[in-house]
Amino acid sequence: MLVFTLRRLNLFIFTFIMLTALSFSLSFLFPGDALTNLTGQINASPEQRALLAEEYQYNSHIIKQYWAYLTHLFDGDFGISIASHLPISSEIMNLLPATIELSVVALFIAMAIGIPIGFLAAINHEKIPDQAILFVSMLGYSIPIFWLGLLAILIFSIQLGWLPSAGRISLVYEIKHITGIQFFDILLSDSEYKWQAFQNATLHIIMPASVVAIAPMTIFIRLARTSMLEVLDSSYITAAKAKGLTFWQIIYRHAIRNSLVNVIRHVGLQFANLVTLAMVTEVIFSWPGIGRWLIESIFQRDYTAIQGGLLALSSFIFIVHILTDFIYAALNPLARDRKHGA
């Protein structure tokens, strides 16, 4: 387990260096002045600029500059946004929780629906339900998400009027920003309209989260199906059969648990996919998350925001990867002996 941990840590450090090096080099690759791109201070006076140049070792060797940049990052200083003049770190802290919330709920929906369906397909291997499920999942995987999002708004918001089309919660409710995760903030608030707000927030998240969930759900269906098929094919299942257990007993006691372990391994991978999908969805549903902000920053040529946002998002995804690796290792003793990262 120690070697496993050290290997993951090693991987983390190297990836982090690569990421920051890329983000750092972006300020030179973007048009305009590198120091301005890095700090976001477009209206700095000559004195302020000199001070910034000193702080960022702007006139020293490139390695020193990079080191100065890293030191700023570790101090939580990502520079200020060229467009809004707010510190990037505070913008990220405000927006990232919304994206996490959307992604986690979507992941939950994808798993809660996708995995049982996948098992169902495996149990009915090569029968009609299996083929039907595969067909539908192929379809779900192929539908472009931006189109699906618009279609969902058209049907559920405009035609039926069941679900709201934009935002995280109706503006009517005033929720103080504490954790950034809306549902927690609502529960922590002392408003007399707490439960109305909670319902309203739930209604708001259903549609975007389901849209984000569709593609990963189809992948979970296939993963769960393959993994279940593998398990059902293994010798301990045959042994269990020989013991005289009924089919459903075998499924409950042995097959589900063992095949689930393999699915968990892929959750980390799916999470990256999920966050990418969430970015597109945030734009469609005006979800105030980091993806929408990042895309707006690209339109506004807000280079500091693009750098900071990319760095924050990719580190976040990376950390989730490593965490799922650990969870997988905790669930599956066999994985701990593997020397290399997944």
Added chain:
Amino acid sequence: MSFNPIIYFLTLPFLSVLLQGCNDEDTTLLSTKSIIYCSEGSPEGFNPQTVTSGVTTDATSNQLYNRLVAYSGDEHEISPSLAKSWHITKDGKKVTFYLRKDVEFHHTSYFTPSRKLNAEDVIFSFNRILNVEHEYHEVSGGLYPFFQSIEFNSLVTNIEKINEFTVRFTLSRPDSSFLANLATDFAVILSAEYAQYLSELDSHQQIDLLPIGTGPFKYKEYRAGSFIRYLANENYWQKKINIEQLIFDITPSNTGRLTKLLAKECDIVAYPIAHKKIIERPDLILNEITSFNIGYLGFNTNKPPFNNKLVRKAISYAINKEAIIDTVYFGKAEVANTIIPPTSWAYDAHIPQQEYSIAKAISTLNEAGYPDGFTMNLWAMPIQRPYNPDALTMAKLIANDLKKIGITVNIIHKYEWSTFLQLITEGQHQAVLLGWTADHPDPDNFFTPLLSCPSSKQGRTGTFWCSKEFDKLISQSLQTTDLNKRKKYYKNALKIIEDEVPLIPIAHSKRFQARDKKISGQLLKSFGGINFVEVNKN
């Protein structure tokens, strides 16, 4: 570890929330006490004194503040507001206001007033604009565009406090539009006590960002580009406010606003599109009003060939306004015959409708000495305004019209709004598509800001046209209070415009608003910003 309980454990809260949606009758929903207005943009600040943009006045003037006097009725008569009465001396040079004694300023989390409105507040509000040395003059840029355009500084020579609740304005000349100007969206009354408090804290800018006023709503929260939250002012002096919250949901995209209206996320939306769809729905209402505005084609009369009035005349014959109304405004506007809309009392029904005649245009162009036509540039404003929702399409239509009389038009549409205005002010253009929205119903608000010599020199109107005769007529009209005389002066002024064609009036747009059937109360006015004080939700 068993699998089943986990699934139950995870799905249970989710399901219970869904079920929760079924029993919400016990408490009245907060949404029934709140109104969400989907607006088209973010305000520049919270003090209408410093701006002219409609977005900002819509969001602030009538909601947060009051003026000394107000308009009332269809005739737009001046009626009491913070001043319960006033007195004008015979020579028209001294105006005394008697203030109400029961007006409370907003009590908010950032400031608690200790006294009611008095003369100090009125003096502070106007001295900030008039006195260049004033502590607050330069705060937020020191520009008061509306007051500069009406030459407020040279009009008002002194404001004095007679007693606690009486203020006297001394004018340098009689001006019959003075009261009308004080009733505009821009002439709001701020709190002098708040200003004092802020200057002690040395945070002067806050006065325009965290507003304190006397209006029906008070500021709660603003997130740029996202929303504004106002709460009802429980001490409002005029009446009890029906709703608890007023929220401006800032939604710049047209389709976004429509979606939110159809999905019931907005109670009222500004400038809706797809009017037919809205009318079809039984639960929605579309309101319209002909605005006091004008979209026009302005000529740079300093530059050839438009220094020749025959050329300008020729172009006015060649433009097919009906086609523009159909294509650019989708029929939601009136053809403009002159700069004043027909609903104004200064409108002269005898003004002939502009003729559309290619033959006449060609012969006039020959007469002007351009038988082979010429090449010109036409600048199209880059933003949507009610008076011109799509300047680029309008420019293309005009270019097509002018091709028929041999004029080649290069359309210039590449600058963003502030650069565009800057270049127009410098006179880089030959012709430009612009417009004007009136701030108060006095017809002077069309004549002076659009075509008087001082405003032409500023260049914002794009014409650089200046006529001594015209200026004399409009200033004569301001010096009298006799309505018939004023009508006569304006009639003559309109004739000069018709003859000289410094600009071609194109359309008076209608302003639209869509709302849910549950919302009652008048919001739209034919001029100026919207007002939520009457609005209620059933």
